[in-house]
Amino acid sequence: MSKGTVVLAYSGGLDTSCILVWLKEEGYDVITYLANIGQVEDFDAAKKKAESLGAKKVFIEDLRAEFVEEFIWPSVQASAIYEDRYLLGTSVARPCIARRQIQIARQEGAQYVSHGATGKGNDQIRFELTCYALYPEVQIIAPWRIPEFYNRFVGRKDLMEYAEKHGIPVPVTPKAPWSMDANLMHISYESGILENPKSHAPADLYLMTKNPEDAPNSPDVLEIEFKKGVPIKVTHVKEGKSKDTPLDIFSYLNEMGGRHGVGRIDIVENRFIGMKSRGIYETPGGTILYHAHLDIETFTMDREVRRIKQGLGVKFAEMLYNGFWYSPECEFVRHCIDKSQESVEGKVQLSVFKGQVYILGRESPKSLYNEELVSMDVQGDYDPCDASGFIKINAVRFLVPYSLIIFHSSSHTI
DSSP states (O other): OOOEEEEEEOOSSHHHHHHHHHHHHTTEEEEEEEEESSOOOOHHHHHHHHHHTTOSEEEEEEOHHHHIIIIIHHHHHHTOOBTTTBOOHHHHHHHHHHHHHHHHHHHHTOSEEEOOOOTTSSHHHHHHHHHHHHOTTOEEEOGGGOHHHHTTOOSHHHHHHHHHHTTOOOOSSOOOSSEEEEOSSOEEEESGGGGSTTSOOOTTOOSSSOOGGGSOSSOEEEEEEEETTEEEEEEETTTOOEEOSHHHHHHHHHHHHHHTTTTEEEEEEEOTTSOEEEEEEEOHHHHHHHHHHHHHHHHHSOHHHHHHHHHHHHHHHHHHHHTOTTSHHHHHHHHHHHHHTTTOOEEEEEEEETTEEEEEEEEOTTOOOOHHHHOSSOOTTOOTHHHHHHHHHHHHHHHSOGGGOOOOTTTOOO
């Protein structure tokens, strides 16, 4: 008798294929779900494989457009970057994937969901917090936290032997000595030979970007148009080619950035569960947008509003990294950031060249830049004496110890 129905987040790889069969062994009816979020994948082959292994149903869901519009764009608005370097490509994909998994679970009346995330990583938290936020009654089966499972499958060799025994097709090519996660936003690489933080990344590791040394010897100049903090059009200035839908815009920026080796980083980061990990990331389109958005935002946003927004962006990045996308506090922060973007519109011209993004110029109907006021050649309406008072007021903080500053109650002067 079946223990119930479980919706498994399925990749078609060795781990989740073994989990599928193991769940059936444990007495569950298994529905597999594979999200297309821009990774290179043979989805038809994955579907046939799941069906051959006994999946009750197989869902292949194209989430690319909603991934860009509902998850990547808010991250662009926030200038979301974790620990000053990581643009959160894996983190931002998880709430998108898990949301659809929960929709399928509700639709199919499944009492359980399952995933193949390791017990040492962040993804288990990201998936599960999303599941509990959207379907509080759901029960989660996390095999890599179940002793009966992880003691049985200590290493890849055990998984391979299990696969051969149960007729699970095994990879015919040798596995790369590192793990990889790919989506439209980025590709991440970790574990294996990369666990030694001193080891250099092999030259053949990168799949999304060219080595900057091998990139073209002339730049590509792009113009990106923003409205309310999100890109609405990208144009190649020389070729005249343009894209104006969210998915096409982001895909084209990936193409241009990848061609020039933009967006590679090699970092050690702090995982939410309490350990440091080494990760290598390539985020070509996201890196271009990070710089372009930062430029148009500074051009159009009030200084004090931006100061507050910067703090919210840091907080948003932490919540996103830690899996709290659907928390009430993250929803509140996203709302505040979205409000801050109302006047962030205009065009930014930039070049991509040999691994770098260079801002060339910008224009906006909502610019707060006053060329006449700032000009060193035109006096305009500015009285230089105003600067004297400003300097004196601020100099007090440096010249007088706070303990000696006395406010007179009658005049309110120092």
